[in-house]
Amino acid sequence: MGDYPMQTHETNCAVAEQLSGYLDDELTQQEQQRVMVHIRTCHSCKALLEEMTTLRGDMKRAVHVSADARDLPKVMNDRSARFLGWFGWIALVLGALLLTTFFFWDLAVELLTDRNVPWWVRLGIAGVYLGFIGLFLMVLRQRLIASKTDKYKKVKL
Ligand SMILES: [Zn+2]
Structure with missing residues (x-):
């Protein structure tokens, strides 16, 4: 009968029965010393203890990893989600602004530079465009104030 690999450290x-308690500091000082003295001379017990120590280390590491994974959603909600929300809002505003400019700029330039259009009509067109820009900025400002107020309300709850 040859030795099985599983039985190498048995x-x-x-x-040997006290090695687990020895690792967990559950033994009395007397028992602990007995184990320590024995391990110095007994190869199989020493190997078994080393094997157990490695196993415990792996278990502790696994617990640490899962704890980090548990914290991840919290971090995502607190920072990334808020950042993405602001980023989305800013992108939306800039996009709307660029599209508006693109669609109305050519028309405005054409009407304002056309010699056949009377000066007071051109002045009226300029007024309408400036009014739109002013209204847009006012709405933007109101939205910013509203979002700040929402945040304050959420914090208060
Ligand atoms: Zn032994």
């Missing part, structure tokens, strides 16, 4: 010593 031992018949009585001390």
Whole structure:
């Protein structure tokens, strides 16, 4: 009968039963010293203890990793979500502004530079455009104030 790999570190010593307690600091000082002295001379118990220490280390590391994974959604909600919300809002405003400019700029330039259009009509067109820009900025400002107020209300709740 040859040795099985699983049985390499098994031992018949009585001390072997106390190795788990030795790792967890559950033994009395007397028992702990007995294990320590025994390990110095017994190869199989020493190997078994090293194997157990490695296993415990792996378990502790696994617990640490899962704790980090648990914190991840919290971090995502607190920082990234808020940042993405602001980023989306700013992108939307800039996009709307660019599209508005693109659609109305050519028309405005054509009407304002056309010699056949009387000066007071051109002045009226300029007034309408300036009015639109003013209204847009006012709405933008109101939205910014409203979002700040919403945040304050949420914090208060
Ligand atoms: Zn032993």
